[in-house]
Amino acid sequence: MSTQTSFVTPVAPLKPYASTAGAAVSSLSRREARERPRAIASPKDFRTEPGPVRFVIVALAVSFLTIFVVLPLVVVFASALSKGFGAYFAALAEPEALSAIRLTLMVAAISVGLNLLFGVIAAWAIAKFDFPGKTFLVTLIDLPFSVSPVISGLVFVLLFGAQGYWGTWLQAHNIHILFAVPGIALATIFVTFPFVARSLIPLMQEQGTQEEEAAISLGASGLQTFFRVTLPNIKWGLLYGVLLCNARAMGEFGAVSVVSGHIRGETNTMPLLVEILYNEYQFVASFAIASLLAMLALITLVVKTVLERRLDDEGQIPRNDSSDH
Amino acid sequence: MTIEVKNIVKKFSAFAALDNVDLKVGKGELLALLGPSGSGKTTLLRIIAGLDWPDAGEVRIDGEDALGHGASERHVGFVFQHYALFRHMTVFENVAFGLRVQPRAVRKDEAAIRARVKELLDLVQLDWLANRYPSQLSGGQRQRIALARALAIEPRILLLDEPFGALDAKVRKELRQWLRSLHSEIHVTSIFVTHDQEEALEVANRVVVMDKGRIEQIGTPGDVYDNPATAFVHGFIGESIVLPVEVSGGSVRLGGRPLNIAADGAASGASKLFVRRHDMQIGPAGTGSLEGAVRHVRSFGPIQRAEIALMGGEGKTVIEIDAPRDRELQAGEIISLQPRRYRIFAVQD
């Protein structure tokens, strides 16, 4: 280690050499064990690459992430504040902006609330019982993840639009779904459908049914079992699902764009307003709204990291599966 | 409280986990369900508890039909193999759970619940752990808390699924004695499941030996050890020497050579001779029905364990016997063996 002064140090991703270190590590949680640099490899170690190769790989990774991820994020805040804080806050205080924020919050509350309820119900049915076709059902629940947002909006236009299946009937009864809040909410529920169920199912399957069976055998009713035994065990996973669901609900653009009708001050959510203002060359205003959404994303990431650590500590490792997003 | 199980059938797809099982358990008994994994013993226990339902049959607890009631209505204490303690509750809250979820009309007040939990923690000698969480306990402590929790609801019967299965050997021995003395103290009709014969023989007052979804034998520990009813029981309990023999008209032959033992009423045909390791009488060559060469001897404690290559017959049959150390055997020595006690069972196909 004393001779190792290079900028990039390799981590042997291996069992520690020294058996004493092994004993120490094994008593730590997986994450800690992972994070802890164990045996630092000597330059000739067969388990790592030569110094220059290491440097090039890290340089490539860091510059790629900086250009493609960090810079776009910085641009949002820089552009939002390019005319100073006064212009920034003025843009956010516009009635149009306020109404978009209100609508976004409302739609998110509706869709997160409903998906929370049904996500928990679906996870109970799927994780706690065995039945044929379970894998297929999970695939169906996952479906919205693989449907283009535009198509997620389109399906509701085909149902409720003027030329849609039920369009004429709805018009005759003066019910507004498309180009109104119900349509926006439906499209948002569609795209956020899997989040809660997906973060609960693996967790609940791993926890098994023993604690629930114990509660039942001790005389608890179904609801008592759920609220006193199951819910406390899944609370972090549930929060995790709600967090991701909420982030997507507030940020959804494609699906909402198709069903909203872009009625100013009425059916524009925050992402839609970003688009409209940008197309009208009102860059400060557009990026001001965008900066709120970017902050939401950053907060979501921070809370998500905290939750993942918590789940990890409790041995409830959430699926870090990219299709969750 | 009595338990009566009649003609229970339980299938998992094509596989019969329980095949027409009948069982009666008397008041205050401590019964062991003993069998290898897959023998259906845990399934039977879960059916009695109401955690599983049979495809056919009857379960009566105290003469009353139990299948019409769910697990939460049966008042059956169940101790899970991996304890299933509620990980987010303290030991105290775990034990109190069953009391807290009772319908308001019959629920005890807080003071009474506390007193009862205290009493149970005293009973299992763990009152000093009341405020710990399950993750802070050792395996043996979790086991006793799980038992206290099951007893909190004043169960009519107590069911334990592999109660010592997840513990290491030393703790297991201690807990066995403890469970037996606890049972004689509280005297609740109890059934426990185990795959460990020593555990079943040592703790239970009656043992039910199961295999492939059927009950092979029910009896006292002495019965099942000394008078095994079937070949399976003889092979499963205690260490046995098994030799393929041919029974015809009252005589027994091994590899064509007649053995100097009675057929004991065994039917003619291909059979198996079962002899306990310590039931082989050793004599000088030419005096018994079996002859063999000593290949290897290990002596420990009061016995010597010898590997004997039997002579005659088509193949080289090697058996292990346990003999007292009054006459030390030597490798290479030719000796004669005579079964003192034995059983002959027809080969089933």
Add this chain to the structure above:
Amino acid sequence: MGTAVARRTSLPGFGLTMGLTLTWLSVIILIPLAGLFLKTLELSPAQFWEILTSRRTLNALRISFGLSFAAACVNLVMGTIIVWALVRYRFPGRRIFDAIVDIPFALPTAVAGVALTQLFAQKGWLGAPLAELGIKVAFTPIGIFIAMVFIGIPFVVRTVQPVLIDLDPEIEEAAASLGANRWHTVFRVILPSLIPALLTGFALAFARAVGEYGSVIFIAGNLPNVSEIAPLLIVIRLSEFRYADATAIAVIMLLASFVIILAVNRLQRWAQIRIPAH
């Protein structure tokens, strides 16, 4: 079989929760998607074919699928490099960069769209120096490609990362003890065992890019036949009330994503066979 013996499970609520799940799933997902397919059935095969083979549709599909494929390839290579750096090395800021990988997931697509456009516009921070080199990114197919690379990064990284972390260290030790040098160990032992995860990440990134709308349309330029992606063409057809056209394109894209899900499922199963859980 006695009638008193009902088929029951130990935990309550299966019927109720399963019923609610199926109802909710049908109302939100299945009926709307079925509506889409029913709408397509109103078209005759000839009409369907005509829509799909019109120059503009073909070009939009070609642009969407072609650029998505290219972007997924870049993500595959860069994703592997990023995972390697994050898992195998320690460098200043590693944990921050690890967290940053998730930003394309978390950032609303419209925000990503306007930010990338601003960044790569001719007067933007990156657009200006590139313009001096004669490279125009914003409002060209290159812009679409850039946006697709952006949204695809996390897929490869997050799919491969856990597999590399959990890779049994003994296989590297075994390779070394058999005389393999580092180069051989990496390319013949480690990378091959990551192949299922790499392909899964690739497929997920590809699928996401094909369907992507928000991050792409701002930077795309949206010139028919040149820089118009298929999802945008659906939106345009809808705004022209040409529902049939929109539906036909949507069905083709949907079928493509079903094929990709199927491929991903197969890959996952393959991965489980190749690398059994410890």
